[in-house]
Amino acid sequence: MNYLDRNEFNFEPSQKVIDAIKNFDPKDLCFYTRIFDQGKKSVISVRLSEIYGVPEDQVLLAYGGEDLLKNAVHYFLAQGDNRTILLPQFSWWYYNRVASECGGTYEMYPLHETEDTFAYDVEEVIEYTNRIHPRMLLLASPNNPTGNSLTPSEVGRIMENIPDDVIVLIDEAYASFITTDTAYIAPLVEKYANLIISRTLSKFYGLPGLRVGFGFIGKGHDQFCSYVNKYLGFNRFSEAVALAALDSDEHYRQVADDMEWGRQLYKRELGNLPGFKVYRSSANFILIKYPVEMKDELLKALTVQDYKIKFMADKGLESCLRITLGRKEQTQTVCDTIKRLASRYN
Numbered sequence: 001m002n003y004l005d006r007n008e009f010n011f012e013p014s015q016k017v018i019d020a021i022k023n024f025d026p027k028d029l030c031f032y033t034r035i036f037d038q039g040k041k042s043v044i045s046v047r048l049s050e051i052y053g054v055p056e057d058q059v060l061l062a063y064g065g066e067d068l069l070k071n072a073v074h075y076f077l078a079q080g081d082n083r084t085i086l087l088p089q090f091s092w093w094y095y096n097r098v099a100s101e102c103g104g105t106y107e108m109y110p111l112h113e114t115e116d117t118f119a120y121d122v123e124e125v126i127e128y129t130n131r132i133h134p135r136m137l138l139l140a141s142p143n144n145p146t147g148n149s150l151t152p153s154e155v156g157r158i159m160e161n162i163p164d165d166v167i168v169l170i171d172e173a174y175a176s177f178i179t180t181d182t183a184y185i186a187p188l189v190e191k192y193a194n195l196i197i198s199r200t201l202s203k204f205y206g207l208p209g210l211r212v213g214f215g216f217i218g219k220g221h222d223q224f225c226s227y228v229n230k231y232l233g234f235n236r237f238s239e240a241v242a243l244a245a246l247d248s249d250e251h252y253r254q255v256a257d258d259m260e261w262g263r264q265l266y267k268r269e270l271g272n273l274p275g276f277k278v279y280r281s282s283a284n285f286i287l288i289k290y291p292v293e294m295k296d297e298l299l300k301a302l303t304v305q306d307y308k309i310k311f312m313a314d315k316g317l318e319s320c321l322r323i324t325l326g327r328k329e330q331t332q333t334v335c336d337t338i339k340r341l342a343s344r345y346n
């Protein structure tokens with residue numbers, strides 16, 4: 001099956017990752033990690049601290065970005081009376097699910113459809129945050145499913161102009177596909193105590209099955225850090241593989257760069273067809289508006305070829321497809337299939 005529906009990795013892991021798995025000593029699993037004796041949570045957080053220039057005690061580790069988001073939302077929404085989280089209008093469905101799990105409620109701020117994207121309106125996000133005054137503000141950059149991003153200076157502008165008791169959670173699960181810049185993270189978490197930036201090894205590093213997520217938090221959150229922390233240590237197998245992945249940027253950068261071919265193909269082949277719109281993407285997936293009348297036929301045509309893509313059901317995006325950027329032949333097959341069927345609906 002060709003899974004192009006959940007933004008996974010249809011390429012090869014790096015050689016270092018393969019070697020780390022082959023060379024892993026099973027006996028390491030017979031003991032907990034001893035890194036706690038050095039006052040650190042994991043060899044991964046130590047390495048991330050070096051890479052990102054953020055003190056180790058402000059590095060968060062979790063079983064996937066999912067786990068980090070859940071911990072943050074459950075922890076901060078469960079305290080006090082304010083249990084509101086402010087979310088982007090179109091975003092990952094999981095955000096409001098974790099909020100509702102702990103008795104939270106959500107409000108939404110708009111994203112604005114432009115010629116080729118769904119854009120944040122930074123001033124509007126600031127206005128909504130001041131007016132609603134939620135306990136948490138969620139920003140996703142790049143956002144799933146729309147694929148649009150915020151620049152570091154836009155993040156700074158938001159942080160500067162909202163109340164400092166609002167915890168801002170930036171989900172950067174899809175960061176690194178377009179930009180290599182990570183230098184903005186350390187100054188932001190140094191400056192803003194109310195900021196959490198969440199990342200993962202599942203997307204750029206192509207290891208969703210490993211379940212490693214990480215993040216960075218502003219100063220002074222010892223209690224939350226202790227809440228997220230795994231007292232008896234992190235999964236030691238994951239640690240070995242994660243270190244190898246973090247040491248393989250060249251390999252994963254090449255894969256990410258190759259995805260541009262797919263973005264261009266969809267844009268060129270489908271962008272000008274009647275009823276279609278190909279949105280700009282800074283992630284490993286692309287959002288495409290299509291004539292929804294062809295849904296059943298398209299689903300059937302892809303299924304017989306063993307392909308899965310995501311037919312959006314979110315309110316306002318019902319006539320959109322979200323397609324993971326896979327290997328060239330996969331992208332070509334999906335694009336050809338859509339184009340062939342589209343000719344019947346024009």
Ligand SMILES: Cc1ncc(COP(=O)(O)O)c(C=O)c1O
Nearest residue numbers: 064065066092144173200202213
């Ligand atoms: C927007 C977004 N954030 C976070 C994640 C979490 O991924 P993981 O738990 O594998 O790190 C996903 C997964 O698809 C996602 O789409």
